[in-house]
Structures are given as structure tokens and as C-alpha cells.
Amino acid sequence: MKKIVIITVSLLVAFIFIFHKYINMSFSTQVLPVAIKSFPIEGRWVVTRCVLTDSSAASESNTKEFWNKEAIFSGEEVYFNNESCKNPNFKIKITDTKSYFWDNFKVKPADLGISEQKVKVVTISSGNTFFDEYVQTNDNQIIKNSNGMLLFFTRQGTGVSKFPGEHEPKSSKVLMTKFQKDIVSKSGLLLGIKHKEENGYSYKTLWISSKYKNLDEIKEVKNLLVPRKSGFWEIGMDKNVLWGKSLNSSNSKYKSRTLVNSEITFVGNEYISLDNKDLGLEVVAIDNLNGDNIAFSKAFGSDAEEALKKSAELFLKRLNKRNLDQTDMNYMEKNWAVIRRSGRWILRGRTESGDFDIAYATPSILTTYDDLYIPFNSIKKVVPDAVDAYASPNRDILVVVTNTNIKVFSINNKDIGKIKADIKLKDNESVVMGQWATGEYVEEWGKVVSKVSSLSASSQPPTKQLSEK
Incomplete structure (x- = not known):
């Protein structure tokens, strides 16, 4: 009886070892790199609004240089205002909206027309070199800080077939709210x-x-x-x-x-x-x-x-x-x-x-x-x-x-x-x-x-x- 138990246990151990090896071999042949098909911010975006915060030294007339300017994001390049970042890396941090805008700009999100409770802070770099940072409030709006001036971008499309200079961006209307005018006036x-x-x-x-x-x-x-x-x-x-x-x-x-x-x-x-x-x-x-x-x-x-x-x-x-x-x-x-x-x-x-x-x-x-x-x-x-x-x-x-x-x-x-x-x-x-x-x-x-x-x-x-x- 004792011999039967020993033989049974030995066979069971051998079976588990062979099965485990087979499973590993089968799974190892299936592990392939996963292709990234999308990025946190992708496609063409156009500046449709500018807000001057208290920390900005710019005037209302200075915002005109950004009106209708286009930014392009892809896995190969990020481009805005004649500056580009090749082979960009994206890092995302989700943070509280009120804390982010108040701590950084002393502005209430509601005064900017932002109702989302959370926002994505997207940091862009190439290698170990920082390039830029954008805040994504929703699928169709991102914001960039330019020396205290907040640039609001609206999504124009997900395709990136052309880069700046190859086409004219769609016309956009720049709005200045009463809050913005009060800040600068x-x-x-x-x-x-x-x-x-x-x-x-x-x-x-x-x-x-x-x-x-x-x-x-x-x-x-x-x-x-x-x-x-x-x-x-x-x-x-x-x-x-x-x-x-x-x-x-x-x-x-x-x-x-x-x-x-x-x-x-x-x-x-x-x-x-x-x-x-x-x-x-x-x-x-x-x-x-x-x-x-x-x-x-x-x-x-x-x-x-x-x-x-x-x-x-x-x-x-x-x-x-x-x-x-x-x-x-x-x-x-x-x-x-x-x-x-x-x-x-x-x-x-x-x-x-x-x-x-x-x-x-x-x-x-x-x-x-x-x-x-x-x-x-x-x-x-x-x-x-x-x-x-x-x-x-x-x-x-x-x-x-x-x-x-x-x-x-x-x-x-x-x-x-x-x-x-x-x-x-x-x-x-x-x-x-x-x-x-x-x-x-x-x-x-x-x-x-x-x-x-x-x-x-x-x-x-x-x-x-x-x-x-």
C-alpha cells in the first residue's frame, strides 16, 4: 500500500512538471509586443480662445499671434508654434481640476468654463528632455500655458496627413469672456x-x-x-x-x-x-x-x-x-x-x-x-x-x-x-x-x-x- 502511494505521488509530480513546461512553451510563443495605436493627444488642434491670467505680463493684443494657430500630435512628432519634438514620449497624470488651476494660475475652473472634476496633465518629452505640457479637460479640448497666457485648443480631426504650411486651418473665433477682460482691464x-x-x-x-x-x-x-x-x-x-x-x-x-x-x-x-x-x-x-x-x-x-x-x-x-x-x-x-x-x-x-x-x-x-x-x-x-x-x-x-x-x-x-x-x-x-x-x-x-x-x-x-x- 505504501509503495502504491509513493508511485502515485511520483507520477503526479512528473505529470505536473511536464504539463507546466508545456504550458510555458505554448504561452512563450504567443507573447508579442503590443502596438500602440493611439496617444493621449492625437491629431490636429487649433487655438480657439486665449485667457490672460494674473501671472501673465501680456496684453490683449499679444493674444492675436496665437489665434488660429495649429498644433499637431502623432507618435512621430509633436508640432506647435514653429517648435517640434521628434519621437515624443507621453506621460499622463490625472489630477483635481480645482487644485490644478488654482495652485498654478489662481483661477477658478468655473471662470474658464471648465466643469470637469478631473483633468489629464500630459507631459511631452523626447528621451530625457522635457518639451511641453498640455492639460486635457475632455476629448475635444486641451489647454497650454504660455507664460501665464492660457491657450485653449479645439480638436479639428484625428488624422495627421498634413503638417503646418501645407494647408490652411479652419477659421476659428477667439472669444474673450468678461472674466478675461476684467483680468487685463x-x-x-x-x-x-x-x-x-x-x-x-x-x-x-x-x-x-x-x-x-x-x-x-x-x-x-x-x-x-x-x-x-x-x-x-x-x-x-x-x-x-x-x-x-x-x-x-x-x-x-x-x-x-x-x-x-x-x-x-x-x-x-x-x-x-x-x-x-x-x-x-x-x-x-x-x-x-x-x-x-x-x-x-x-x-x-x-x-x-x-x-x-x-x-x-x-x-x-x-x-x-x-x-x-x-x-x-x-x-x-x-x-x-x-x-x-x-x-x-x-x-x-x-x-x-x-x-x-x-x-x-x-x-x-x-x-x-x-x-x-x-x-x-x-x-x-x-x-x-x-x-x-x-x-x-x-x-x-x-x-x-x-x-x-x-x-x-x-x-x-x-x-x-x-x-x-x-x-x-x-x-x-x-x-x-x-x-x-x-x-x-x-x-x-x-x-x-x-x-x-x-x-x-x-x-x-x-x-x-x-x-x-
Whole structure:
């Protein structure tokens, strides 16, 4: 009986081995490469709409160069706007629509006419070289970002028998929605102003806004009205106390810092820069006004620390002073600030021998939009006594500051247009904040200004409003 069981098991094992080998041999002869018959984006597509986002420096006229332009996608080549990618590789990532458009462009999908909950982000490369990226919302629409300008493509067909230059694309209508027009036609500037008085400094904010090339009434509120991610804050100085308060709730608590002989040199979304004549320069977080001032290298990294050192050494060399030592570096690490000069926010350092400019670009964590579309030298030709200037992201208004006035001009293409307003400054007034809004945010910020203004006892600024002739 035992022998029968052993023989039976042995035969069963041998049978399984032979059957398994046969199955493998049979299947191995059937494994063939699978031909890819379609691609994520395929065929001919034409630009039928352009949207300018807040991050775009283009104007409405710049969109015309893309109207009716055709893109072609195949397994052999991707082609658009005279650029091509041979033997392209496609990678697809499915992502949440709201998160993608808001995180990348600060735009709500609904404002773009997009209702899909998910979109495909298609990345195109050749080998290890990136070529382009498109967002596919549905089978008949893809979107490409071109420096903040969103190009909407509509499918024209799946066949790729001809490439650009061999045929004329079908005519398409370029639509500009009210949302798009608002983005490029509405600008607003919150300009924070410091006034040196006998016993310290006072602060105020001007609201300068323009809609469709028409300047609105310029408003003034007490203290500094600061737009932040968490909502608007009010910041001011009461004798020797620097204070800040969120306007989101009536129960918000004041944050404060006791200072002596100090002034504000800059206010951003998250940080404030101070000059204390006794203690030195400081940069502190608005959320922690009473906290320690931020060390320069910790804020920006090792390359910034090297820029600080080289800038200080150059400054001391010009004064024929000794070389820096570690004590000097420790001192400078905490003695730095942000100041305004000739249309730019710049970094300022301090040694025991004096102040110097730091040859390091002011990081975006400190300042937001800070581009001057028209060169400051060109502005000086029109306004010789200009000391500062602010150009809107939409390139529709220019605010020029002199020692006595604030002048608002229109911008025509790359030229300074007609003057629209002239605001008289008091003696010893200077700018410490410049925050821009565009599109729908102009109305939102304007409502906050009106609300704060109605509660303020300050009078309206001495403004002479000028109409275009």
C-alpha cells in the first residue's frame, strides 16, 4: 500500500512538471509586443480662445499671434508654434481640476468654463528632455500655458496627413469672456505711506484703482492696510508700540511690539522691516511681531550669506576699513532690512561703519509683484524729479512718486500716457508698501478699503483728479 502511494505521488509530480513546461512553451510563443495605436493627444488642434491670467505680463493684443494657430500630435512628432519634438514620449497624470488651476494660475475652473472634476496633465518629452505640457479637460479640448497666457485648443480631426504650411486651418473665433477682460482691464494699488513727525512716525494707505482705463476715486485710510493670505490686516505705530490686527473678526487680538526711536521701512504679506536707530535693522514676521528678528542666511540660504559677506567686504574696502571677522558676520546676520529705491525693493545691510546695499535679489517670500514695466530712466525723462515708481501688472497705469507728489499716468503700450491724478504729499512722506490687485480682486480690495475708510476719522487726500482730454 505504501509503495502504491509513493508511485502515485511520483507520477503526479512528473505529470505536473511536464504539463507546466508545456504550458510555458505554448504561452512563450504567443507573447508579442503590443502596438500602440493611439496617444493621449492625437491629431490636429487649433487655438480657439486665449485667457490672460494674473501671472501673465501680456496684453490683449499679444493674444492675436496665437489665434488660429495649429498644433499637431502623432507618435512621430509633436508640432506647435514653429517648435517640434521628434519621437515624443507621453506621460499622463490625472489630477483635481480645482487644485490644478488654482495652485498654478489662481483661477477658478468655473471662470474658464471648465466643469470637469478631473483633468489629464500630459507631459511631452523626447528621451530625457522635457518639451511641453498640455492639460486635457475632455476629448475635444486641451489647454497650454504660455507664460501665464492660457491657450485653449479645439480638436479639428484625428488624422495627421498634413503638417503646418501645407494647408490652411479652419477659421476659428477667439472669444474673450468678461472674466478675461476684467483680468487685463482692472488694476488696484495699495500704497503704504510713512510720515515723519516731531515725535515719531504716522502711517496711512492710499487706494489707487483703475477699471477699463478709467481711474476711480482715490481713497485714504489711516494706518497700513495689508492684504495677506489669511485676509486683511491693519498695522500701525502708536507712540513706541508697533501693532497689528486681523480685520477678519471683531474678536481678533492685537499683536504688538514695544519699540523706541523706530520706523517701518517695508511691509509685505508676511514680513515687516524696521529701522531702530538704537538697536539696528530688523525683519520680523507679522504673525509674531514680538519675536526675534530673522537671520539673513536662515531666511535665504548659504548663497545669500555669501552675497551678504561679499557686499559688506566691498563696502568696507571702499572705506579702507579692516576685513570682516566672525563677530562682524554675526552682527550683520541680524542687521538687515528691505528698503525702496528707484522703483525696486532692495536688501540693505548694516555694519558699525555704516549701511550698504546687499547684492542679492529680493526674494519673493518678502515681496510679491515688483516689476517696473517702463525703465526708471525712461520715467525720469518724463518726470525728472521722480524718486520711485510702480507699474501695474496689467500695464495700464503707472504711479510715480516724487518728494512732493504722487502722479498717476496711463500706460500706452510701452509709453507713459496722460496724467490722470496728482496727489500732494506732506513734507517727509515716503512709501513703505506697494501691493497690487488685478481682475476681480480689485472690487474685493476696494470694498475692504471703503469699509475701513468709513470707520476712519481721516479726511480724503488732497487729490486733484484729472480727466483725459
